[in-house]
Amino acid sequence: MCGIVGYVGPRKAAPVLLEGLAKLEYRGYDSAGISVRDGRNDPVTVKVKGRLSGLVQKTNGGEDVPGCCGIGHTRWATHGEPSETNAHPHVSPDNMVVGVHNGIVENYQELRGKLERKGYTFYSQTDTEILIDLVDYYYRKYKVGPIDALAKTMVRVRGSYALAVMFKDYPDVVFAMRKDSPMIVGRGKNESFLASDVPAILKYTRDVYYVDNLEMVRLSGSGITFFNLDGDVVDKELSHIDWDAEAAEKGGFEHFMMKEIYEEPKALQDTLNSVLGENGIDFGKIGLDDETIRGISDITVTACGSAYHTGVVAQYVTESLTRIPVRVELASEFRYRDPILRPGTLVIIISQSGETADSLAALREAKARGAKTLAIVNVLGSSIAREADYVYYTLAGPEIAVATTKAYSAQLMALYTLAVKFAFVRGTISEERYAQLLEELAKLPEKTGRILEKKEKIQRLASEKCAEKDIFYIGRGIDYAVSLEGSLKFKEISYIHSEAYAAGELKHGTISLIEEGTPVIGVITQEKTAEKTVSNMVECQSRGAYVIAVTREGLESLVPTADYVLTLPAADELFMASVTVVPLQLIAYYVSVSKGLDVDKPRNLAKSVTVE
Ligand code: AGP
Secondary structure, three states: OOEEEEEEOOOOHHHHHHHHHHOOHHHOOOEEEEEEEOOOOOOEEEEEEOOHHHHHHHOOOOOOOOOOEEEEEEEOOOOOOOOOOOOOOEEOHHHOEEEEEEEEEOOHHHHHHHHHHOOOOOOOOOHHHHHHHHHHHHHHHHOOOHHHHHHHHHHHOOEEEEEEEEEOOOOOEEEEEEEOOOOEEEEEOOEEEEEOOHHHOOOOOOEEEEOOOOEEEEEEOOEEEEEOOOOOEEOOOOEEOOOOHHHHHOOOOOOHHHHHHHOHHHHHHHHHHOOEEOOEEOOOOOOOOHHHHHOOOEEEEEEOHHHHHHHHHHHHHHHHHHOOOEEEEEHHHHOOOOOOOOOOEEEEEEEOOOOOHHHHHHHHHHHHOOOEEEEEEOOOOOHHHHHOOEEEEOOOOOOOOOOOOHHHHHHHHHHHHHHHHHHHHOOOOOHHHHHHHHHHHHHHHHHHHHHHHHHHHHHHHHHHHHOOOEEEEEEOOHHHHHHHHHHHHHHHHHOOEEEEEEHHHHHHOHHHHOOOOOEEEEEEOOHHHHHHHHHHHHHHHOOOOEEEEEEEOOOHHHOOOOOEEEEEOOOOHHHHHHHHHHHHHHHHHHHHHHOOOOOOOOOOOOOOOOOO
8 A cells, every 4th residue: 555646736746746755655654755857857765765754855845846747656565675766756768658556567567568568678677667557558559648548557457556747748647547546635725635545635625525546636726627448527525524634544444454454355455366366376476386385394383472373373274275384483492492393394484474583593593494485475675575585475555453354364364375375286286275265365355345334333342341350262273373362462462361271171271260351352263162162161151151242144043052153244154354353443443442452553562573
């Protein structure tokens, strides 16, 4: 996820662009840049690696960059390491087209080949440079103007984009096109604004247009014109924003955590799409070829916190599909316990930030012992990404809330694709089971999204029944694994004691803590163990617990005695953790909100624990 801005009007553009980018840094912050035109002069482009503050310093707050027409970008790298070269804006030959982009070009390799055959060369590793050169190609070839060039580009590109460009032949005009990535356009007196999100322009105008998919826009000081894919002018309704700036940065959500829960379906979709090729899952970009996959003798997964919990889910899923022995270790333990690794061991390090000290140390320990290492990380160019032998990037976008949600979900998706691909390559699943599992993965985003329709119901349950002295989560197998995450979410943002237990284990001690009204959440999505877990819930209920069954369609008849039943959409049982985790995240969120706590920045915690 990145942030883009554009301006054209009577003001000096650079300061306006920088102010707008500052309001969008939550969307990405590994590099930034602006490009400003002063009349017919070529654009002046200034870029920095690192935070926006470096760009502000480099341009003296924008005062050193002349001109009243410009675009800007703050980056969350998806293709190409964070660097000044890869920072946006990107330019085509002779500065014919300069642009900034938020989104992902899925077929960028194919387009790169096409452009190379037309004589284009590339200076960066980004998909955006290819997108800009494609606009340039159509503009030069058909000579029918910018809107036509953009329309032809939209037809050819697969992926998502909010693209803002300036053409050398059109001074004092910004053009844009949009598909799936957000874009708004603001109207002021003799001036026009463009941005990824409302906060960037609230200082100047509250009158905005929301750009729809496959629409193009022409912005000038005198007005704004919208076009459809056929190049016809379309009329759009002007909206008036009455949010305050702070609320607007969260896209209207009260907290980043809820915003990021809503982004989980897209995080799942983008992560899955990033490894889908012509014939299913393709790890070519990661470098995991079939021979390497066949050579794996065993897998050790190591991580911390929620990332560790995805490893516990992966153990069940991966062993079930591939029959490869999988061990899951806390990174803080792994690094000190003289682990036994074999030449065929694959060590998988999972980390949203890619900077967690214990996980980085575990990676180094694994490499020192000769194991192959695969990192699953959400931040491009992070330390763990740079040091691992293979890197699998989750495409969850920047996660601002300290309590992870969408990154956890994206990590699960990455781990599922590894298990499915490994099983298929090693022949432990048939062609039809492979196809069926791929179909199931493709349905997960929609099923996850459907749960959000029940959030008011979950809010009532959370605030009425869960804000007690203790709360327990129980489950078996994958249901136990996801209970670990539900319990951690609850603890870290509501400050209430919680424990997750293998359902069969509760009676060996901890059940003594169950009192009248103690909430016990029983996760029951695995048919094979459902009745056992129901029995464990009844044991708790007979001791006064308020038992909440979180189950799926097809199993709800097994839980007649529960005090509360939450039924979820059914997915393949191997992937049910992705569906189950959402209500557990929401329960934690609503209890925290009901207690008036700082949901996004809980006490004592940090988003990335870079110390031991
Ligand atoms: C998750 O809600 C926590 N904030 C924490 O457990 C986190 O998952 C853990 O610190 C690992 O962080 P990483 O994924 O960035 O390595």
